[in-house]
Amino acid sequence: MSALNLYHDPDCIFCKIIAKKIPSRVVYEDEEIFAFHDINPWAPVHFLLIPKMHLSSMAQVGTEHGALLGRMMALVPKLALEQGCNPYPEGGYRLVSNTGREGGQEVQHLHFHVMGGPRPWLRG
Ligand code: AMP
């Protein structure tokens, strides 16, 4: 149990990745936030940014999560450049959070896709 007493879902694949029960290629980690390379990348750079706390999707986010989400968003520019995205405006990246079935969400732990690098991409 973390000092922050974060809720983990024992059946969630991303909670298992955070707990290092499933290996991943780590991009970033702090007490509240984890980032790792997508196993099935759409673009030359494709990593996932997730809260360590298990939230199923953006649909569960409320104003009480504002500070956490703010910290996550503020990390994106730095991590994107570190991982090889080219500088704005010629470069840039795509930031996506699929939410629910109609939003195309497959893993039910809130995550932000960060995709970038030279085109063409495999998808997207
Ligand atoms: P979404 O459709 O937004 O729920 O996307 C889930 C993403 O998680 C997909 O892009 C998958 O490739 C990725 N993914 C699933 N399992 C793993 C894993 N074990 N390690 C890294 N990425 C994964």
Ligand code: ZN
């Ligand atoms: Zn989870």
